[in-house]
Amino acid sequence: MKRKLPATLCLALLGGLLPVSGHPQQGTGFSQEPEVKSFIIEMHERYGFDVAHLTRQFAAVRPNATVLRAIRPPAVPEKQRSWQRYRERFVNSRRVDGGQRFWQQHEVTLQRAAAIYGVPPEIVVAIIGVETEYGQNMGSFGVLEALSSLAFHYPPRAEFFRSELEQFLLLARENGLSPLSIKGSYAGAIGIPQFMPSSQRRFAVDFDNDDRIDLRNSNVDAIGSVARFLQQHGWQKDAPVAVPASVNGDPAMLIAAGIKPALSVRELASQGVVPDTVLAAGDADRPAALIDLVSPGAPTGYWLGFDNFYVITRYNRSSFYAMAVFQLAEALRETRNTLAGTR
Structure with missing residues (x-):
């Protein structure tokens, strides 16, 4: 870890690199903003990040209007909340068929995860199916830009997203990745199971034993990580949902x-x-x-x-979400049993 610079020197360095104005100028992105300057200093003082290097990374991204629109609840809801409409998006023949293929391809891994963590294969497959349709839709937003937009331009949840931005930079450094190279959802979720950075650092596992955790490219790591997340949040083996x-x-x-x-x-x-x-x-x-x-x-x-239903809501705090996962899981299990009976 590089030697930390005194805070006064950090401020002087930032002041020399950047104008004092809090308004982003052409070509400078987030690095102009006072809050971001303070954040960079904190990351240096707490974790030894290089000030100039981090400043250049923030200069390469800027507030993303699409992200900020997506995170805000609509001023006037266009449609009433509807379970039927929500269910149709996730519990359908396309996701059931895709889930059968995913389950068949990764059957050994799913059984190993069930043996270790107590979470049945259909629940793990269903979560990955709801989140990214088995890795097909992992998000196209730059995670650094998305999290920075939410951390510094969305006051209602700024504290949460600032913490996730911190975790994301640590995650990227730990894995030897450029923060600018990582894509995800508009809210900063990453990879096949759409883990937020803090969840990846806390719950993800190297399930394929290749000495690194890769939720963007390894279905095996994704399966193990989803199962461990649920187990760590209180999943009860063989209990009802x-x-x-x-x-x-x-x-x-x-x-x-x-x-x-x-x-x-x-x-x-x-x-x-x-x-x-x-x-x-x-x-x-x-x-x-x-x-x-x-x-x-x-x-x-x-x-x-039951308690296992509540555990699913720790992944996404919505009863609609948890029920979609559960009903997709039931459809996957029933279809698999039917197919097995016809062989």
Whole structure:
């Protein structure tokens, strides 16, 4: 690690390299902005990054209007939230067919991940299917530019994205990569499983044993990393994910309680929420949460989400997302079993 420079010298160096104005000028990108200058100094002082080198990298990127539009919720929602519409995007024949091919190609790896982390293959395949359609759509945004845009030009979540930018620069350095070379989503998610930089540094694994973690090119690393992420967030082996339910009475208070399981199935039944399927022995005492799947013009679907359902929402904090993963996983498993029975 290079010797750290005093903060005053860093400021002087930045001042000599860059105009004082906080407004980006032609050809200088983010490196003109006071917040970015401070960030560069922090990265030098905390982690030994070279000031001049980091400044040149930030000079090569500039605020991305497309990223900032994508992250903002619409001022006036064009359409009501719809589970039916959301489901059609992810639980369809194209993703089921693609998932079967992916599962067949990586069956040994998926079984190894299940043995180590306790997460069934269909759940891992479904997450990768929902995230990038099995690696086909990993994002075309420069991650440095996307994260910088959100860290310094999107105040509502600036703290979060500034932390992810820090993690991204550390990740790139650890892997000997130029931050300018890495592409991802508009929110800075990277690779086949779309891990944020902090998640990659904390949960990703070298599952193919080639002495590096590569979530952009290694399906094996992606599979192991998704399984480990879920296991580290509390996945329970062989435990249920969700079951459909019927509701008698007004479920508003139970819905407002959120998606983290708190009441047992037995307690929920006393409040008018009854599973539509016969549960395994002992599952009536499992904690669950009431999940509502709302579609305009259609009856609301109700499900009981168990701890494993909640774990999926740690990947993406949306009940629609978790249910799409679960239902795609069920479709993948059922199709695979059907195909096996016809051989």
